[in-house]
Amino acid sequence: MSYSGGHILLSSQRESQVSRFPVWVMLVVPLAAILFQVYVPLFFEFLSFLEMPLLVVVYFALTRRSQVGGLLVGTLVGLAQDSLSKNPLGMLGIVNTLVGYFAASVGLRLDVDHPMIRLLLTFFFFLFHQFFYWLMVRALLGQQLVFETQRTLVLGLLNAVVGISLFHFLDKLRKAS
Amino acid sequence: MESFFNRYRSITVLLLVILAQLVLVEVQVKNDQDVRLIRVWTVTAVTPVARIVEALRGGGSGFIRNYILLRDAHEENRRLQAELDRLKLDNIYLNNELNMADRAKALAVFQSHTPSRTLAATVIGTGAGTNSKMVLVDRGTVSGVERGMAVVTPDGIVGKVITAYPTASAVLLITDPDFAAGVISQKGQVRGTLKGQGTPICKVDYVPFEEKIEPGEWLYTSGDDRIFPRGFPVGVVKVAHNAQPFQEILVEPSGMARGIEDVLILVEGVHQPIPDTPPASQPVFIGSPPPADTVQPPDNTANTPPGTSAGTEADKLRAQYKDIGAAQGHKFGEGTPGSKPPDFNFKLPGPAGTPAAAPAAGATPQAPAAAPPASKPAVPPGGASQR
Numbered sequence: 145m146s147y148s149g150g151h152i153l154l155s156s157q158r159e160s161q162v163s164r165f166p167v168w169v170m171l172v173v174p175l176a177a178i179l180f181q182v183y184v185p186l187f188f189e190f191l192s193f194l195e196m197p198l199l200v201v202v203y204f205a206l207t208r209r210s211q212v213g214g215l216l217v218g219t220l221v222g223l224a225q226d227s228l229s230k231n232p233l234g235m236l237g238i239v240n241t242l243v244g245y246f247a248a249s250v251g252l253r254l255d256v257d258h259p260m261i262r263l264l265l266t267f268f269f270f271l272f273h274q275f276f277y278w279l280m281v282r283a284l285l286g287q288q289l290v291f292e293t294q295r296t297l298v299l300g301l302l303n304a305v306v307g308i309s310l311f312h313f314l315d316k317l318r319k320a321s
Numbered sequence: 322m323e324s325f326f327n328r329y330r331s332i333t334v335l336l337l338v339i340l341a342q343l344v345l346v347e348v349q350v351k352n353d354q355d356v357r358l359i360r361v362w363t364v365t366a367v368t369p370v371a372r373i374v375e376a377l378r379g380g381g382s383g384f385i386r387n388y389i390l391l392r393d394a395h396e397e398n399r400r401l402q403a404e405l406d407r408l409k410l411d412n413i414y415l416n417n418e419l420n421m422a423d424r425a426k427a428l429a430v431f432q433s434h435t436p437s438r439t440l441a442a443t444v445i446g447t448g449a450g451t452n453s454k455m456v457l458v459d460r461g462t463v464s465g466v467e468r469g470m471a472v473v474t475p476d477g478i479v480g481k482v483i484t485a486y487p488t489a490s491a492v493l494l495i496t497d498p499d500f501a502a503g504v505i506s507q508k509g510q511v512r513g514t515l516k517g518q519g520t521p522i523c524k525v526d527y528v529p530f531e532e533k534i535e536p537g538e539w540l541y542t543s544g545d546d547r548i549f550p551r552g553f554p555v556g557v558v559k560v561a562h563n564a565q566p567f568q569e570i571l572v573e574p575s576g577m578a579r580g581i582e583d584v585l586i587l588v589e590g591v592h593q594p595i596p597d598t599p600p601a602s603q604p605v606f607i608g609s610p611p612p613a614d615t616v617q618p619p620d621n622t623a624n625t626p627p628g629t630s631a632g633t634e635a636d637k638l639r640a641q642y643k644d645i646g647a648a649q650g651h652k653f654g655e656g657t658p659g660s661k662p663p664d665f666n667f668k669l670p671g672p673a674g675t676p677a678a679a680p681a682a683g684a685t686p687q688a689p690a691a692a693p694p695a696s697k698p699a700v701p702p703g704g705a706s707q708r
Contacts, residue, residue: 211331211332211334211335212330212331212334215331215334215335215338216334216338219338219342222342223342232345232346232349232350233342233345233346233349234342234343234344234345234346234349235346237342237345238339238342238343238346241335241338241339241342242335242339245331245335248331249331284343284346284347284350284358285350
């Protein structure tokens, strides 16, 4: 695996190498992200803006470059989030499933190891996640949830910045190719 | 097929997973009517499909039934046409029954109000002649019908019985040229004789030109003809022209205005007064017998022998001459030419209290004792000898 500093698009099939993770990483990291979102804001409320499960889904989807794998990760993480929330099971599951699928699709085309690409993709998928969740709440639950655009943009930027750091940390956990 | 799934494996898995989670969401969520969204979605998704399927099925079956399976259509059409014809006949029959019931009710009401004794009858036939205005009714002598009886409806007079058979009677309608009846106008009490013309319009004869009668005036029976009791409506004057010596008056009969299917035969007529208003706005009134001035015996009936009815002036003169001849023993038609005729200035014996003329030879003067006592002046002159 090597960074292609000169361009962001994958120039050959050889560049699109699939990152592999140990099984415990695949289990612990998502679980830790969910627990972080559940418990950390209880003590540090200002960290409630972080969508750690989403960041984990985006990361695994981008780096594994498998659409099925990405959507399954998103599904499991989303359903786990739903289980711990007041939402009906499947609301965040559907959103994270789509995020995982599209992130994996993008990962097949772009050099997702590029920091700027990661920043932009994380920002974009955070917006996508928030917008699609708002859309589903209105459509499926009939709730009049307000979509705060500016706040969402700011939070998206913050999550993208945090995501860069998180992704860099998770890169250390990848198996050596 | 396998390559298809391999090619679109990712998107297929995505759709399946999304669908599964959607189902999961909808199973948990209820809408405002406390109905689970999965049910709402299912119904919403299935209903249009079911509607389309039903439309296709109905259209297909209808096409097959309407355009392909037509082998029995002609026979069914004939059967339905026959049934429709039968129902039309039934409808006509029932309408006739209803009209008949209405007429019967009107007749019953009229019968209950009129003082005359009537007999309800139904027209069962018409006269054979082309110009004959005659009908046959289902009542005859067995029911008490006699020749000369009046036939009326609640709207007016219809005709008179000209022939009474055991079980039927022939009625001459008022539109027949041979029909005549005494009438009187409502306002001016003008008398005349109603005659048929063979048309729906009748005429009134013998109304002097100086009498006042106007179009729109109602005519009633006067009772003078001794057939129709006084007071029955006859019709409305349509035309009244002055002419010499009598007016030309045309009348539209009211008795047959609504057809004649059920009539009343006056078995025993009772005179009624002429109403003040047209019969359309006045119910049938049960009145007293006609006033005395309408039944005025002729003055010269005193000289009429018993059994001789008062007729024309010539008849009265003839009867008077016969009496004079009988009083002088003369038999008309037996004397030879040149023989002495009877004295036509001979004064016949008068009624009670009236001095008789000098009796001629052979005459039988009436005894004064035979004259009615003066204490009974109410008896009309000559009345005793008449009755």
